[in-house]
Amino acid sequence: MDEPIRVLVAKPGLDGHDRGAKVVAAALRDAGMEVIYGGLHQTPDAIVQMAVQEDVDVVGLSILSGAHMTLFPKVKELLDAAGAENVLLTGGGIISPDDMAGLEKLGVGKLFGPGSRLADLVDYIRAEVGQRRTAAGSA
Amino acid sequence: MRTVDPSSGGKTAPRSAKFVTWQEAFGAAKQREAPFETVSCEPVPPLVTQDDVADLDAENEIGLPGQFPFTRGPYASMYRTRLWTMRQFAGFGTAADTNARYKYLLERGQDGLSVAFDLPTLMGYDADHEHSLGEVGRCGVAISSLQDMETLFDGIPLGEVTTSMTINSPAAIIWAMYLVTAQKQGWKLDQLGGTTQNDILKEYIAQKEYIFPPEPSMRLVVDTMEYAAKHVPRWHPVSISGYHIREAGSTAVQELAFTLADGFAYVEACLERGMDVDAFAPRLSHFFNSHVDFFEEIAKFRAARRIYAKRMRDKYGAKKERSMTLRFHTQTAGCSLTAQQPYNNLVRTAWEALAGVLGGTQSLHTNSMDETYALPTENAVKLALRTQQLIAYESGVANTIDPLAGSWFVEDLTNKMERGAEEIFAQIDEMGGVVAAIEKGWFQREIARSAYQFQREVEAGRQVIVGVNKFVEEGEDDTIELLEISMDKENEQVERVKKLRAERSAPKVEEALARIRKDAEGGVNLMPAFMQASEAYATLGEMTDVLRDVFGTYRETPTF
Numbered sequence: 001m002d003e004p005i006r007v008l009v010a011k012p013g014l015d016g017h018d019r020g021a022k023v024v025a026a027a028l029r030d031a032g033m034e035v036i037y038g039g040l041h042q043t044p045d046a047i048v049q050m051a052v053q054e055d056v057d058v059v060g061l062s063i064l065s066g067a068h069m070t071l072f073p074k075v076k077e078l079l080d081a082a083g084a085e086n087v088l089l090t091g092g093g094i095i096s097p098d099d100m101a102g103l104e105k106l107g108v109g110k111l112f113g114p115g116s117r118l119a120d121l122v123d124y125i126r127a128e129v130g131q132r133r134t135a136a137g138s139a
Numbered sequence: 140m141r142t143v144d145p146s147s148g149g150k151t152a153p154r155s156a157k158f159v160t161w162q163e164a165f166g167a168a169k170q171r172e173a174p175f176e177t178v179s180c181e182p183v184p185p186l187v188t189q190d191d192v193a194d195l196d197a198e199n200e201i202g203l204p205g206q207f208p209f210t211r212g213p214y215a216s217m218y219r220t221r222l223w224t225m226r227q228f229a230g231f232g233t234a235a236d237t238n239a240r241y242k243y244l245l246e247r248g249q250d251g252l253s254v255a256f257d258l259p260t261l262m263g264y265d266a267d268h269e270h271s272l273g274e275v276g277r278c279g280v281a282i283s284s285l286q287d288m289e290t291l292f293d294g295i296p297l298g299e300v301t302t303s304m305t306i307n308s309p310a311a312i313i314w315a316m317y318l319v320t321a322q323k324q325g326w327k328l329d330q331l332g333g334t335t336q337n338d339i340l341k342e343y344i345a346q347k348e349y350i351f352p353p354e355p356s357m358r359l360v361v362d363t364m365e366y367a368a369k370h371v372p373r374w375h376p377v378s379i380s381g382y383h384i385r386e387a388g389s390t391a392v393q394e395l396a397f398t399l400a401d402g403f404a405y406v407e408a409c410l411e412r413g414m415d416v417d418a419f420a421p422r423l424s425h426f427f428n429s430h431v432d433f434f435e436e437i438a439k440f441r442a443a444r445r446i447y448a449k450r451m452r453d454k455y456g457a458k459k460e461r462s463m464t465l466r467f468h469t470q471t472a473g474c475s476l477t478a479q480q481p482y483n484n485l486v487r488t489a490w491e492a493l494a495g496v497l498g499g500t501q502s503l504h505t506n507s508m509d510e511t512y513a514l515p516t517e518n519a520v521k522l523a524l525r526t527q528q529l530i531a532y533e534s535g536v537a538n539t540i541d542p543l544a545g546s547w548f549v550e551d552l553t554n555k556m557e558r559g560a561e562e563i564f565a566q567i568d569e570m571g572g573v574v575a576a577i578e579k580g581w582f583q584r585e586i587a588r589s590a591y592q593f594q595r596e597v598e599a600g601r602q603v604i605v606g607v608n609k610f611v612e613e614g615e616d617d618t619i620e621l622l623e624i625s626m627d628k629e630n631e632q633v634e635r636v637k638k639l640r641a642e643r644s645a646p647k648v649e650e651a652l653a654r655i656r657k658d659a660e661g662g663v664n665l666m667p668a669f670m671q672a673s674e675a676y677a678t679l680g681e682m683t684d685v686l687r688d689v690f691g692t693y694r695e696t697p698t699f
Contacts, residue, residue: 016342016348019388022590037698038697043270066278067274094510095512
């Protein structure tokens with residue numbers, strides 16, 4: 001658990017609303033994580049390629065356009081196909097509780113809506129990555 | 140002893156004995172544990188007195204409504220003649236779905252239409268493009284061609300309603316489709332009223348839905364302004380927008396200054412093309428956010444009118460009064476709404492709307508309480524509209540023009556807003572103007588910094604958000620009904636576009652697209668070419684692709 005946690009923060013699809021992604025990126029950086037911000041208008045393919053190249057522990061997607069039920073599953077599928085099934089896929093945006101539950105069933109992690117606390121996000125990522133690293137180490 | 144915030148007016152003149160007594164009493168009193176600052180993290184004085192605004196030249200700086208510098212309002216009679224236009228922004232799914240929502244709103248007393256487009260439309264892609272996957276009809280209505288535009292306004296007489304369209308990069312093309320739709324309904328161009336947002340500069344600054352680089356984008360904006368001035372005189376071709384700048388995280392004064400600076404950049408671009416300022420400026424309109432800090436927002440609106448009037452007259456040589464009056468649309472702050480305890484959003488929206496009205500807005504959109512989860516349900520939209528009607532018909536605030544004028548606090552805050560904006564204009568000028576500052580990433584960094592500062596204050600509990608960091612309810616949040624948009628809508632729209640391509644006249648489309656290329660390369664006003672292509676049922680994506688080819692595309696360097 002000594003290695004800093006590496007996170008890719010990305011905006012998939014056509015949505016340009018980047019306030020949340022940037023605030024989260026800055027908060028994770030200030031919490032001691034290594035943050036790569038992928039920028040706007042990325043395709044799921046490009047995001048997964050970046051995640052693999054950068055060897056990240058976490059991919060965080062920010063989606064405010066309503067396309068989350070297409071884009072989260074697509075990124076998850078491509079991560080698994082690239083052998084990166086151990087990478088935590090999380091994120092946030094304008095997402096209904098029903099959709100959050102549906103995505104969780106597909107293996108997507110916890111999703112954070114408006115009004116989420118940055119501290120909760122940091123704690124969640126630390127706990128999840130800690131577990132995954134321990135599991136990978138003992139395997 | 141605590142001292143009174145000296146920033147309240149910058150006055151150092153001797154104070155009266157009574158004031159000194161108050162100051163001592165105030166200093167001796169226990170104060171609540173609170174930062175006493177606005178939502179923009181600006182300190183707020185406990186008291187403002189006449190002395191703090193002693194320098195204010197009330198006759199020339201505040202004046203009267205409908206008179207320079209229009210601090211009190213753009214019109215002499217304001218809401219005594221006509222209330223603001225109640226205009227709810229709406230769009231989702233297919234054109235037929237949204238057409239039904241418009242009819243629902245018009246039947247319930249809404250005055251004007253406001254179109255929300257989906258992201259593929261905003262980015263100039265047809266529904267069947269690979270980048271549109273999962274986005275079709277989700278955050279607005281999908282419009283891929285004239286056919287969709289005709290369905291969108293089916294049964295709605297376009298010469299009798301005014302329509303606002305939130306479209307930017309491909310605004311000229313979408314406007315051309317609208318104009319052709321109206322012509323096919325039997326209206327003449329000079330009978331049509333409405334607004335295209337068409338403010339590309341704020342896209343680079345805040346909302347990030349750009350396609351082309353700034354220079355050709357500016358040319359498209361000027362093409363629409365020129366066309367409107369000549370052929371569609373009741374249209375507002377540009378709505379200079381601070382809303383998105385504020386939503387992206389700016390402070391109130393940044394919103395004010397960045398927005399006005401963008402507007403002046405369009406004015407300068409039109410002057411460079413040789414247009415007369417009084418030929419286009421009367422049709423410019425603005426669009427501001429109304430956030431939770433009640434007085435800060437009212438001061439922002441009043442300062443906006445004053446700054447604009449002075450610059451338009453003194454710097455750009457406007458002669459007509461209408462060229463100097465800033466008229467604006469207001470939307471309550473989406474970013475102030477919370478997922479927690481969503482019913483609280485109804486209350487926030489009500490006083491944000493009230494601030495817009497007390498600030499003298501010309502039209503208003505009130506957000507719905509469920510929008511932190513999804514696009515609003517019919518019921519939530521109805522409550523949002525009713526909020527405006529309650530303010531208009533029950534509160535009494537629309538009976539007296541600019542009722543807060545002369546409040547020492549409000550006038551002092553209005554002055555501070557003006558001074559703050561002037562300081563920011565000087566910084567932008569030093570960088571070489573708005574486009575240069577965008578290319579340096581300056582606006583983007585300033586906004587990101589303000590957004591992060593605010594969030595840290597929320598985390599620290601210095602900025603209180605009820606339900607989020609105070610009066611939090613553990614466990615289940617209130618459950619509310621949410622709108623669901625079927626995933627089938629995307630397939631429906633994709634099939635519709637494919638069918639259109641198969642059925643229309645291919646040679647006519649080819650000819651029209653070739654004309655767009657020729658006019659884009661030749662520097663000719665593109666509006667007639669877009670209208671010809673719309674009539675031939677060329678799609679939005681096909682027309683935008685020609686422009687992508689001629690103009691190139693824009694990418695920003697990702698930073699946070």
